[in-house]
Amino acid sequence: MRRGKPNDPGRRARILQATLEVIRDGGIEAASYRGVAAHAGVPLGSMTYYFPTLEGLIVSALDTTRSDLEPRYAAPLREARTLADVVDALVEATIGATSPTLDDIRLYEDIRHHGARNPEIADVLQAVEDDALVMLHRVVPNNTALAINALLWGWWSHRLAHPDTALDELIVRQAFEALVTLPAPGHPFHEQEQNHA
Amino acid sequence: MRRGKPNDPGRRARILQATLEVIRDGGIEAASYRGVAAHAGVPLGSMTYYFPTLEGLIVSALDTTRSDLEPRYAAPLREARTLADVVDALVEATIGATSPTLDDIRLYEDIRHHGARNPEIADVLQAVEDDALVMLHRVVPNNTALAINALLWGWWSHRLAHPDTALDELIVRQAFEALVTLPAPGHPFHEQEQNHA
DNA sequence: ACCAAATGTGTACACTTGTACATATTAGTG
DNA sequence: CACTAATATGTACAAGTGTACACATTTGGT
Numbered sequence: 001m002r003r004g005k006p007n008d009p010g011r012r013a014r015i016l017q018a019t020l021e022v023i024r025d026g027g028i029e030a031a032s033y034r035g036v037a038a039h040a041g042v043p044l045g046s047m048t049y050y051f052p053t054l055e056g057l058i059v060s061a062l063d064t065t066r067s068d069l070e071p072r073y074a075a076p077l078r079e080a081r082t083l084a085d086v087v088d089a090l091v092e093a094t095i096g097a098t099s100p101t102l103d104d105i106r107l108y109e110d111i112r113h114h115g116a117r118n119p120e121i122a123d124v125l126q127a128v129e130d131d132a133l134v135m136l137h138r139v140v141p142n143n144t145a146l147a148i149n150a151l152l153w154g155w156w157s158h159r160l161a162h163p164d165t166a167l168d169e170l171i172v173r174q175a176f177e178a179l180v181t182l183p184a185p186g187h188p189f190h191e192q193e194q195n196h197a
Numbered sequence: 198m199r200r201g202k203p204n205d206p207g208r209r210a211r212i213l214q215a216t217l218e219v220i221r222d223g224g225i226e227a228a229s230y231r232g233v234a235a236h237a238g239v240p241l242g243s244m245t246y247y248f249p250t251l252e253g254l255i256v257s258a259l260d261t262t263r264s265d266l267e268p269r270y271a272a273p274l275r276e277a278r279t280l281a282d283v284v285d286a287l288v289e290a291t292i293g294a295t296s297p298t299l300d301d302i303r304l305y306e307d308i309r310h311h312g313a314r315n316p317e318i319a320d321v322l323q324a325v326e327d328d329a330l331v332m333l334h335r336v337v338p339n340n341t342a343l344a345i346n347a348l349l350w351g352w353w354s355h356r357l358a359h360p361d362t363a364l365d366e367l368i369v370r371q372a373f374e375a376l377v378t379l380p381a382p383g384h385p386f387h388e389q390e391q392n393h394a
Numbered sequence: 395a396c397c398a399a400a401t402g403t404g405t406a407c408a409c410t411t412g413t414a415c416a417t418a419t420t421a422g423t424g
Numbered sequence: 425c426a427c428t429a430a431t432a433t434g435t436a437c438a439a440g441t442g443t444a445c446a447c448a449t450t451t452g453g454t
Contacts (some may be wrong), residue, residue, distance in 0.1 A: 007420060007431055027314060029226055033412065045433035054412065106313050113310045116303050116357055117224060125358060143368035150351030151344070151372075157354070158347050160313055161322060171340035171379075175348075178375035182368075204401055204450060230442065242403035251442065 012050050015040050019061035024103055028110050031058055059120045062111055066128055072098050074135045083180050086139050090148065090176045094155045095167050105160045144182050151179060209247050212237050216258035221300050225307050228255055256317045259308050263325055269295050271332045280377050283336050287345065287373045291352045292364050302357045341379050348376060 006012070018040030023031050033047045033054060051057035076089040076098055092098045100108070115125040129149070136145035155172060203209070215237030220228050230244045230251060248254035273286040273295055289295045297305070312322040326346070333342035352369060 011432095027310075032410080034410085043433050045435095046431095048413065049432065052413085109306075109310055109313065112354065112358065113224075113306055116306065122358075129358060143365055146355065146364075147348070147368055147372040150355050151348045152351070153354055154347030154349070154351030157309070157350055158343065161309065161319075161326060167343075168340055171344055174379050175344040175376055178379055179372055182371050182375055208402095229440080231440085240403050241405095243401095245443065246402065249443085 011042060011046065015042060015047065015050055015057070016061050016064060019057055020064065020107075023058070023061065023110060024107050027106075028058060028114050031061075033057075055118075055120070058114075059124065062114075062121060063124050065107065065111070066124065066131070069128055070131070072100070074131060077135045077139065080139055083139070087173060087176045087180055090152065090180075091169065091173050094152060094172050094176075095159070095169060100156065102160060102163055105156045109157070109160065140180060141182075144179060147179050147182070148176065151175060208239060208243065212239060212244065212247055212254070213258050213261055216254055217261060217304075220255070220258065220307060221304050224303075225255060225311050228258075230254075252315075252317070255311075256321065259311075259318060260321050262304065262308070263321065263328070266325060267328070269297070271328060274332045274336065277336055280336070284370060284373045284377055287349065287377075288366065288370050291349060291369050291373075292356070292366060297353065299357060299360055302353045306354070306357065337377060338379075341376060344376050344379070345373065348372060 015036065019031055019036050022036050022039050026035075031054075034044060036057075037044050037047050047057070051060065073093050076092060077086065080086040080089050089098075111121060111125055111128075115121040133145050133149060136148055140148065155167065159167060212233065216228055216233050219233050219236050223232075228251075231241060233254075234241050234244050244254070248257065270290050273289060274283065277283040277286050286295075308318060308322055308325075312318040330342050330346060333345055337345065352364065356364060
């Protein structure tokens with residue numbers, strides 16, 4: 001008998017990666033079996049062998065993005081000690097070094113877009129967003145985390161809609177500062193913050 | 198000769214409306230000549246007669262949404278007298294009576310999504326957003342308007358991603374209040390606001 | 395009534411899509 | 425070396441697409 005060792009190990013992974021690349025620069029609707037096959041350099045049959053249904057392939061590919069988000073966006077937040085650190089991390093995530101490229105934002109928007117009508121992808125989406133919220137919740141009250149998350153997404157979305165106009169760092173910072181210090185009785189930092197930064 | 202009077206006047210408009218309806222509950226990719234034709238009760242030939250290219254039809258249909266946005270969202274803002282009024286209008290636009298339904302939000306997201314890769318639709322998008330910004334700019338400094346716009350879109354987007362969880366009005370209000378009162382030297386309201394509301 | 399031009403419509407074509415499936419190739423076990 | 429099952433692949437098909445276009449119908453002016 002034969003135990004399941006693939007003839008070309010890593011082919012599955014290569015297909016997934018190729019799928020994401022195709023989606024990244026053509027949108028989800030550009031992800032066809034044949035297109036991805038060509039891009040990955042595998043025959044059509046390989047596609048349907050590893051991923052019997054196209055929807056499954058797409059969901060799997062999108063799911064791999066979850067791990068990309070963590071180091072970029074969540075990690076700096078985790079290390080924030082003061083509210084000023086939190087604001088710094090948020091500004092960075094919006095327009096700074098750890099912020100997503102326009103292609104990435106487009107990708108996220110693709111996921112959101114598709115998730116609005118496809119339950120499986122909605123799950124991926126919810127998971128990503130929950131990760132972010134949990135992270136934020138460590139340094140800020142629950143509802144505030146919601147607002148911050150909304151604003152962050154709004155800024156990203158704005159960048160995508162206005163690719164040529166750079167966002168002014170000052171306003172981004174001020175906006176996050178305003179949200180971070182929203183009234184919230186009995187939460188960490190909030191009482192002795194003034195003398196920290 | 199004949200001067201151009203259609204045999205069935207209003208057919209063009211009916212096609213546009215049907216297109217928007219199809220898009221509204223199936224997404225842009227659901228808008229096919231045949232599908233819309235069936236929905237509008239016109240033969241396929243009529244479609245290509247009035248709209249020789251599908252892309253043109255879609256752009257035209259999406260363009261009609263611009264006029265819908267004005268009374269809903271912009272009008273209440275125009276009548277705002279104090280900053281408190283502005284906040285009220287924004288809260289209403291986010292989760293209140295003048296706020297878009299989930300279907301509408303999905304539609305906006307469709308437009309944004311498609312606009313990210315299609316220049317013609319990007320124009321429509323930019324126009325809509327500029328309208329909103331101009332309106333906001335009447336009551337709030339320029340950069341602040343950007344932030345508010347971003348947050349508003351973020352809230353809408355959040356609603357779409359979490360259809361079952363209602364947003365808490367208090368946090369929405371507080372968040373907008375925080376942004377609206379951002380430091381902005383020499384702008385209307387800002388000096389004597391405290392005693393207004 | 396006649397005609398030209400605008401409006402309206404059915405059919406056909408070339409193309410792409412997801413997916414099924416018969417067939418070929420490989421790898422490990424006995 | 426066989427034998428079997430997993431892995432790999434090319435082809436075929438039905439369904440759907442945008443669009444072109446020949447044809448029919450209506451309209452208004454003469």
